[in-house]
Amino acid sequence: MITPAQVFASHLIAQLATFETQFWLAPGSRSQALAIAADSVSKVSNSKLHVRIDERSLAFHALGAAISGKLQAIITTSGTAVANLHPAVLEAHHSGIPLILLTADRPSELRDKGANQTTYQRNIFGKAVIKSFDVQAPKESDLESLPLKAKDLVSEIVALAVQNSQPIHINLQFTEPLSSATPDAGEIYQTLEPKELPKRLDQYLQVDHAPETIIIAGANADEFHKEITSSDLPVFAEPNSGLRGENSSIASYRHLLSSNHPLLSEIKEIFVYGKPTLSRDILKLIANPHIKVSSRLGKMGRFQMPGVSKVYSNQLGLKGTLEWRDRWLEAEENLEISDVLNRAKIVEVAFRREDAVLVFGASQMIREADLIAVKSRTKVWANRGLAGIDGTIATASGIALSKGKTRAIIGDLTFLHDVGSLVIVEPLDLQVVVVNDNGGKIFAGLGLNKQLGRESYQKLFQTPQRFNVEDLAKAFAWRYVLASTVEEYVAALDLSGQVLIEVKLDS
Numbered sequence: 001m002i003t004p005a006q007v008f009a010s011h012l013i014a015q016l017a018t019f020e021t022q023f024w025l026a027p028g029s030r031s032q033a034l035a036i037a038a039d040s041v042s043k044v045s046n047s048k049l050h051v052r053i054d055e056r057s058l059a060f061h062a063l064g065a066a067i068s069g070k071l072q073a074i075i076t077t078s079g080t081a082v083a084n085l086h087p088a089v090l091e092a093h094h095s096g097i098p099l100i101l102l103t104a105d106r107p108s109e110l111r112d113k114g115a116n117q118t119t120y121q122r123n124i125f126g127k128a129v130i131k132s133f134d135v136q137a138p139k140e141s142d143l144e145s146l147p148l149k150a151k152d153l154v155s156e157i158v159a160l161a162v163q164n165s166q167p168i169h170i171n172l173q174f175t176e177p178l179s180s181a182t183p184d185a186g187e188i189y190q191t192l193e194p195k196e197l198p199k200r201l202d203q204y205l206q207v208d209h210a211p212e213t214i215i216i217a218g219a220n221a222d223e224f225h226k227e228i229t230s231s232d233l234p235v236f237a238e239p240n241s242g243l244r245g246e247n248s249s250i251a252s253y254r255h256l257l258s259s260n261h262p263l264l265s266e267i268k269e270i271f272v273y274g275k276p277t278l279s280r281d282i283l284k285l286i287a288n289p290h291i292k293v294s295s296r297l298g299k300m301g302r303f304q305m306p307g308v309s310k311v312y313s314n315q316l317g318l319k320g321t322l323e324w325r326d327r328w329l330e331a332e333e334n335l336e337i338s339d340v341l342n343r344a345k346i347v348e349v350a351f352r353r354e355d356a357v358l359v360f361g362a363s364q365m366i367r368e369a370d371l372i373a374v375k376s377r378t379k380v381w382a383n384r385g386l387a388g389i390d391g392t393i394a395t396a397s398g399i400a401l402s403k404g405k406t407r408a409i410i411g412d413l414t415f416l417h418d419v420g421s422l423v424i425v426e427p428l429d430l431q432v433v434v435v436n437d438n439g440g441k442i443f444a445g446l447g448l449n450k451q452l453g454r455e456s457y458q459k460l461f462q463t464p465q466r467f468n469v470e471d472l473a474k475a476f477a478w479r480y481v482l483a484s485t486v487e488e489y490v491a492a493l494d495l496s497g498q499v500l501i502e503v504k505l506d507s
Helices: 004-017 032-042 055-066 086-095 146-164 185-189 221-229 253-258 262-266 280-286 322-331 343-353 364-371 392-403 412-417 441-446 448-452 454-462 469-475 486-493
Strands: 022-025 049-051 072-076 100-105 132-135 168-173 204-206 213-217 235-237 269-273 292-296 308-312 315-317 357-360 406-411 430-436 479-482 498-504
Touching (some): 004 146, 032 049, 055 086, 213 221, 253 364, 269 280, 364 406, 392 430
Parallel strands (some): 022 072, 204 315, 213 235
């Protein structure tokens, strides 16, 4: 027996596979036709299928994998399964990461009727997706038109997602029977031609600017790597900008800002790339009324904080003088870092190794990385779209799946927030370094501990937890290492496979 649900799902998945789309699935009944199709396609193509049991974690895994540049499609059943995608969808929206969300649904006539596992899934993600489709359930009378309908839909959603660097939602209504043995999506795929993802091209614009110009490179600024590095302008590069190791990068910019270095008073113009989020000193510099500030429209969207007067969508032709750049390079500070195993040392050692992709928790540890004046070509990622700690382990796992050896450096609360993502089917080369300082120490910088008193501050903000990292490692079948010295930490970083490394700090 052939069912309309399977016909449409098989053609939809086969068309997505022509773009080498990777599939991510959480088990469910209403989505069974999509699951069967993705499994079939994965056996005959480069589109692999990855299964996770938790939709929230699943979505962050896919987000991490999407950093490789390959398109990722997430498949869920109906109900709360869809809602659990929302945190990762928000992060993808603000980070400029295309994701395809294939959510199965009951037919529209069952909405608001008390039907099981049925809610309003259409537009559930609001403005966090570039577009939301509510696709009516395929019927027997539609069988001949379904292959073309699937092809046209895939062409539209891939173009929208990739060219806008945004997630997109396809809500697919299915009626029973929900699946069948045929048609086989793998066989359909083998009749189709491979396709390339569309590219976004920006027109070139030569820009006149003051000689005393600097570039601020925030999160994900490396999408403009060539544009920035060819300018010869000094670059204040955040650790997750992808530009920290370049010749023009000023790794110690935070210390130059905090010491009010004389060169700062000479700046006349600033161009901002990516999304700078780590330093109040940077935001204060951008808001300086005596400095002209422009920004570049990128995957992370429009950056137009107070002080930014113009946003460019063109490829910019900037050109600085070597004399101006070299003065900044001469001002670089080589900071002494002690040999005690503290936050600074944890980050410095990881930066200098350059043997793995680094993933930082979006809270204290990425800020620690920003303070370390180390030039490094290590690839760095942090979920800075919304700067939340949710899904950090899952994101690192997705990166490890697509990029190879990955090292996540996170705090204890970030670890606990996503501990369920330690459930991984595929073997990964992933280290999770848990900097365990017994709670959220990032809030100490707000002065709330003095304002509230110790008891209230700990209860409301620091939130220390009672847990055992070693026991959790055993429960999830990860290797555990406690590093108490620099030497033990370095030795632990030499390990391969899935390793939990705990570093206990008093403060």
